[in-house]
Amino acid sequence: MTATRDREVGTARRRKEDAHLITGQTTWTDNIQLPGTVHAALLRSPMAHARIRVDASPARHEPGVVAAYSGADLADELAGLPSAWQVTPDWVAPEHKPLATDEARYVGDAIAVVVADTRAHAVDALDAIEVEYEPLPVVLDMEQAMADGAPLVHQDAGTNVCFRYSDTFGDVDAAFADAPVRVRRRFVQQRLVPCAMEPRAVLVAPVPATGEYTVWSATQIPHFVRLFLALLSGVPESRIRVIAPDVGGGFGSKLDIYAEELLAFVLAGKLGRPVKWTETRSEAFQATIHGRDQIQDLELAADADGRIRGLRVDLLADMGAYLQLLTPAIPLLGRAMFPGIYKMDAYRFGCTGVFTDKTPTDAYRGAGRPEATFAIERMLDELAAELSVDPLEMRRRNWIGHDEFPYDQIAGLTYDSGNYEAATARATELFDYDGMRAEQARRRETQDPVQLGIGISTYTEMCGLAPSRWLGDRGYAGGGWEAATVRILPTGKVEAVVGTSPHGQGHVTTFSQLVADTLGVPFDDVEVIHGDTAAAPAGLDTYGSRSLAVGGVAVWRAAQRVLGKAKTLAAHLLEVSEDDLEFSGGSFAVRGTPGATKSIQEVAFAAFAAHSMPDGFEPTLSADFVLEPDDFSFPHGTHLCAAEVDTETGRVTIRSYVAVDDVGTVVNPMIVEGQVHGGLAQGIAQALHEVARYDADGNLITGTMVDYTPPSAVDLPAFTLDRTETPSTTNPLGVKGVGEAGTIASTPAVVNAVVDALRPFGVRDVPMPCTPEHVWRALSEARGGA
Amino acid sequence: MTRISVTVDGAEAVDEVEPRTLLVQYLREQRGRTGTPVGCDTSNCGACTVLVDGRAVKSCALLAVQADGAEVTTIQGLANGELHPVQKAFHERHALQCGYCTPGMIMAAVDLLNEVPDPDERQVREGLEGNLCRCTGYQNIVAAVRDAAAELRGAS
Numbered sequence: 001m002t003a004t005r006d007r008e009v010g011t012a013r014r015r016k017e018d019a020h021l022i023t024g025q026t027t028w029t030d031n032i033q034l035p036g037t038v039h040a041a042l043l044r045s046p047m048a049h050a051r052i053r054v055d056a057s058p059a060r061h062e063p064g065v066v067a068a069y070s071g072a073d074l075a076d077e078l079a080g081l082p083s084a085w086q087v088t089p090d091w092v093a094p095e096h097k098p099l100a101t102d103e104a105r106y107v108g109d110a111i112a113v114v115v116a117d118t119r120a121h122a123v124d125a126l127d128a129i130e131v132e133y134e135p136l137p138v139v140l141d142m143e144q145a146m147a148d149g150a151p152l153v154h155q156d157a158g159t160n161v162c163f164r165y166s167d168t169f170g171d172v173d174a175a176f177a178d179a180p181v182r183v184r185r186r187f188v189q190q191r192l193v194p195c196a197m198e199p200r201a202v203l204v205a206p207v208p209a210t211g212e213y214t215v216w217s218a219t220q221i222p223h224f225v226r227l228f229l230a231l232l233s234g235v236p237e238s239r240i241r242v243i244a245p246d247v248g249g250g251f252g253s254k255l256d257i258y259a260e261e262l263l264a265f266v267l268a269g270k271l272g273r274p275v276k277w278t279e280t281r282s283e284a285f286q287a288t289i290h291g292r293d294q295i296q297d298l299e300l301a302a303d304a305d306g307r308i309r310g311l312r313v314d315l316l317a318d319m320g321a322y323l324q325l326l327t328p329a330i331p332l333l334g335r336a337m338f339p340g341i342y343k344m345d346a347y348r349f350g351c352t353g354v355f356t357d358k359t360p361t362d363a364y365r366g367a368g369r370p371e372a373t374f375a376i377e378r379m380l381d382e383l384a385a386e387l388s389v390d391p392l393e394m395r396r397r398n399w400i401g402h403d404e405f406p407y408d409q410i411a412g413l414t415y416d417s418g419n420y421e422a423a424t425a426r427a428t429e430l431f432d433y434d435g436m437r438a439e440q441a442r443r444r445e446t447q448d449p450v451q452l453g454i455g456i457s458t459y460t461e462m463c464g465l466a467p468s469r470w471l472g473d474r475g476y477a478g479g480g481w482e483a484a485t486v487r488i489l490p491t492g493k494v495e496a497v498v499g500t501s502p503h504g505q506g507h508v509t510t511f512s513q514l515v516a517d518t519l520g521v522p523f524d525d526v527e528v529i530h531g532d533t534a535a536a537p538a539g540l541d542t543y544g545s546r547s548l549a550v551g552g553v554a555v556w557r558a559a560q561r562v563l564g565k566a567k568t569l570a571a572h573l574l575e576v577s578e579d580d581l582e583f584s585g586g587s588f589a590v591r592g593t594p595g596a597t598k599s600i601q602e603v604a605f606a607a608f609a610a611h612s613m614p615d616g617f618e619p620t621l622s623a624d625f626v627l628e629p630d631d632f633s634f635p636h637g638t639h640l641c642a643a644e645v646d647t648e649t650g651r652v653t654i655r656s657y658v659a660v661d662d663v664g665t666v667v668n669p670m671i672v673e674g675q676v677h678g679g680l681a682q683g684i685a686q687a688l689h690e691v692a693r694y695d696a697d698g699n700l701i702t703g704t705m706v707d708y709t710p711p712s713a714v715d716l717p718a719f720t721l722d723r724t725e726t727p728s729t730t731n732p733l734g735v736k737g738v739g740e741a742g743t744i745a746s747t748p749a750v751v752n753a754v755v756d757a758l759r760p761f762g763v764r765d766v767p768m769p770c771t772p773e774h775v776w777r778a779l780s781e782a783r784g785g786a
Numbered sequence: 787m788t789r790i791s792v793t794v795d796g797a798e799a800v801d802e803v804e805p806r807t808l809l810v811q812y813l814r815e816q817r818g819r820t821g822t823p824v825g826c827d828t829s830n831c832g833a834c835t836v837l838v839d840g841r842a843v844k845s846c847a848l849l850a851v852q853a854d855g856a857e858v859t860t861i862q863g864l865a866n867g868e869l870h871p872v873q874k875a876f877h878e879r880h881a882l883q884c885g886y887c888t889p890g891m892i893m894a895a896v897d898l899l900n901e902v903p904d905p906d907e908r909q910v911r912e913g914l915e916g917n918l919c920r921c922t923g924y925q926n927i928v929a930a931v932r933d934a935a936a937e938l939r940g941a942s
Contacts, residue, residue: 014877021885022873022892024821024861031820120804197825197833197886197920248823248886249920281826504884504921674880677923705830705918713911713924742923 008513008523012670015509016528020246027245029201029218030278037203037274038066040264041122043112043129044286045104048357048698049153051134052104056112059128064121067271068114068129071099077266079232081257083323086475087332087353091163094154094355096322098259103136105153105321106357107699108286110259115267115275138698142295142316142354153321153355162319162353163328167335169410170346175310179301183382189371190768191293191318191692193702194364195710196503198248199279200288202261204268212239213268217261220250221541222501224325224478226533228257229265244531247503251682252363253288254503255543256325285703290692291364293318294331296375298338306387306397310346311410313338313375317353320360326367327360328353329476333368336411340376341420341460341636342398347410357698363543365682366461366740370747373459377748378755378765381456385759390437391752392428395420395458406729413462415634416729419662420458423724427638427660430720436642436656444760452655453643453757457749460636463737464549464730466629480629482546483538484554486515486562487622490608492601494519494526496559499539500551501531505739506671507547511555513667514733518559519566519600520586538626545635545737548667553731554627561623566603569621572614573598573606633728633736637661639745643753647761650776652688652754654717659745661721664728664736672738673721679742680719685711686743687750688769758782790854794819795863803850809843810834812850813860821862821889825918832917835890836860842897844890844916861889864896871941872896872934881930883921891917895931903939905932 020026045052054070071078080095100111112129116122137151144150145160153160176182203216213235219225222242230237247254260277268275279288295316301309317331335349384394399420400407407415428434433454440452465471466480485497496515500507512526529535542551563583570588571578574596581588588603590596598606603621606612610619642655659676666672689709693702702708727734747768754770755763762782767774787802794817801816813819813836822845825833829847836845837859845858864870872895875881882888891914898905898913905913910931911924919927 015880017885018877018882021882021888022861022869022876023865024819024889026821026823026885028820028823028886030824031814033815120806195920197831197884197918198823199825247884249884251920281828281831506883670880674883674922674926677925678883678921679923681923682920704828705826706828710918710920712915712918713928714915716924718907718925718928719923 008516009667011513011668013509013513013523013668015506016512017506017508028198028248029203029216029245032203032216034205034274037276038115038117038271039119039122040113040115040267040275040277041119041126042110043126045100045107045109045111047104047133047135048107048138049136050104051102051136052100052111053132054112055130058130059114059125062121062125062128064117065125066115066117068112068125070112071097071101074099075101078262081259081262082228083325083327084477085326085329087328088163088165091328092157092159092161093323094157098263106359108359109321110287113263115271138357140356140358140694140698142318142356145354145356153357160355162355164352165332166350168348169412172310172312172346172348175346176301179309180304181302181383181386182299183379183386184299185379185382185765187296187375187378188767189292189294189296189374192291192364192686192690193285193692193708194251194253194288194291195708196249196251196253199281199284200254200258200260201278202264203274203276204264205274206268206272208272211235213265215240215242215265216245217242218247218254219244220247220254220501220503220543222531222533223499223539223541225257225261229262232262233265241534244501250503251365252291252367252543255363256289281705282703285708286359286700289324289362290320290359291361292371293361294371296371298375298379300379300383302383306383306389306394308342308344308398311339311344313349315351317351318358318361319353319355320358321355322360324360324362327362330361330363330368331371334372336413337369337372337462338376339410340373341400341458343400344410358694365679365743367544369461369740370683370744373461373744374748377457377459378752381752381755382764391456392433395456399458414631415460416631417726418460418634418636419724419726420636423636423660423662424458424638426722426724427640427658430660430722431640431656431658433640449648450644450646451757453645453753453755455641455643455749455751455753455756457639457745457752459745460634461740461744462632463545463635464629464633465544465546466550467631468628479540480550481626482540482550482554483624483626484551484558485622485624486555486558487620488519488562488600488604490605492525492604494521495529496526496555497529497536498551498555499536500542500547501539502542502547505542505547505675506668510548510667510671511552514552514556515559518556519563520583521600545739548735549633549731549737550627550629552735553733554625556733557627558623558625561625562621565623566600566621568614569607569617570598570603573603573612629731631730633664633730635661635663635736635738635741637741637745639749641749641753643750643757645754645757645775647779650772650779652770652775654684654750656720657717658720659742660723661741662724662726663738663741665725665734666723667735675738676721676742677719679740680746681711681716683743683746684716684750686768687747689715691769788851790851792853793857795860805849805851807850808846809848809850809853810845813845813858819860819862822860823886823889825886830918831887832894833887833890835893835917837893837897842894861892864892870896871937872931875930875934879926879930879933881922881926887917887919891919891927895934898931899935899938904935
């Protein structure tokens, strides 16, 4: 019965999560072995668009095979997969069957399934399936897809346009009319593969006699999986238990309802046996969602001194062949973020979603916000170049001042707090900005073949996707709340049941810290229960940096309720008024009466025993809280990148990278730093390494880790991190969210550095990824055109 | 089916395997060593790295029959009650997030430190080039391996 002395929040507690991960005692979905399990393997279309006739029956005679079905065989039993975000009233949302029935629409589209006693037998038997492919015209390029007479991905739709959306804020035409400076650019956000280290996997165990199902899935969203399995199958939610056990990364790619989850569920019911499916990495490249893939046309209008008057943004966003859970919403999540941290009088945003014969896109780390931030941060540099102003100075001329918060920005968001000056001052100091500029000048003067570029990114992002009403107003079917239960058990140990579902973010540790501080109990006495709809029935899961900013606040609120209850009981037990009690260090003490104390653990036991309670007191110390957030939170920061660019080979080397982020109150600085590191790696990978490429026939030619080249330890630099802390005012903890910050900020910082290095040669842009080939071509073109 | 004799994490085993069975499949499915995960099918990610006769090997790049007579150590056999200094350093330095690459990363690091007891940052990065991590950005992994190196040198 000891109480903690030190404050947990702000302490770099080592993670509770690590013990089983570093010793291999893990429960990845694919590790779970149940007696009688059969294994599913999928036949996938090798053609990007083809009429198909599939006969799965020959596979039924192969060794070990239990069942084999074409899409047509299961057409009546498999519902279409959902898209939960209707972005416009007249959007086009084609049916998306888990197994294609008569047409395959991308390479990797599942067209048949075999179930066998072993995975090897299931894979072997795929060869016996007979398929006739009648090739159909393929459309891969968004602009070509919109042209008259273009081949249609979905014949019935009569168009490849999924939706057209636009918004105007302020008088855009007036802002552009007579503007002394106009800068226009086109940027391409290349298609990316999220590439979580654990491939997707699902195991469904039915109990035929009761109609119950237990589903293990490598998912970020067990609660949504349960909901949608219920909606799509007709099985009541109460009979479906979804467990997200250890989940090996997500980055948005496991924020989806996938064909294989529904297929395994339906087959498990049909066969009355556990059904397991585990993705190969090659399948992951083809059939797990991709990210980004936008063409961005932007125009800035500014005064002669660089003050921004107006911004126009026109996007083409590639949906891929079908809509997954949030596909059409992803580019629109960036809608409010294109203005970034800058003041302007007018803004117009337009976006067209386009179908192509490629893997569907959906949320990938940052989901719409990295794309927007990239574009505006590149534009700020281009504007600075146009006016021969230092890009840092250009930002200072336009950003929202520290004394102007809360600030109603042009696209309708209210930035609650921020201090761009402080973060920038710290970053420039750590980076030795003036020193770097001096070295750059020297290299330019001496015509060093290796030029130095300095890249700046001063970003903000919206975290904690909510409030529910905001989401509903924009066509999202779900909400933005989060649930938590906190209970002190009879022994004094504490359970926090949370609706978020982590996959590497360290929620168990962070939430333990919050609860330990609130209740004055030891950190090690707090257990966090998550990721199982039986144990944590209410929740909206983990994505969009919402877990602390929404889920953590719910945990804290629930703990506050428990504390309130404990105080009432303590007052009763000590026979004083609640007003006479002080709570500190885990104990209630009567003011002015030394020795008259009750530890919270003693109170918990009294609440359990329930022998002596005030009238109306509900036994046990347990409380729920469902938090509906007031608004988003807005982390921000300044990232500076120094890149050495070899003008002879095109090779880019990051010489130094400084990130100063402001994520509000920091609960665990070690975890925050780790999140930033990982985010930086993914953002830098977009800038320098990664792209999903298709050939003219629609084959994914970067379909393995060999071709896609996710960065290894030798490809990334050491980062220099620091932070400022400007608490959020939209929640009582002051927390903001950190998971996506590094990714959002780093891509423009790196590309700005590459372009900055090459600007004297006339280069104004380098397409991502800035591979040696792309850099070399940009240089050649600039030199040829000079 | 082929009969093989392998010592896995100190326990001798004699098993029948299909000739095509990969070492990682054998370890996971027949020996229950699910601490070693599979991350790719091209031997690129390194998540399945184990020690075979003391050297780091991607266990998806070896057939089980090739391990006949060998001594295999997986993440589950690395620690004997106490954590190995590399495991301890990964925890201390927050060198893992989702943890999926971690077993392979730790096994590769153990082999690296056997070869290079006092690696500089570059050597650690090059030594772990065959193991991909998508969460940490590698910085804390590098720091952990260098911490473990110092501890191992002190201990020897």
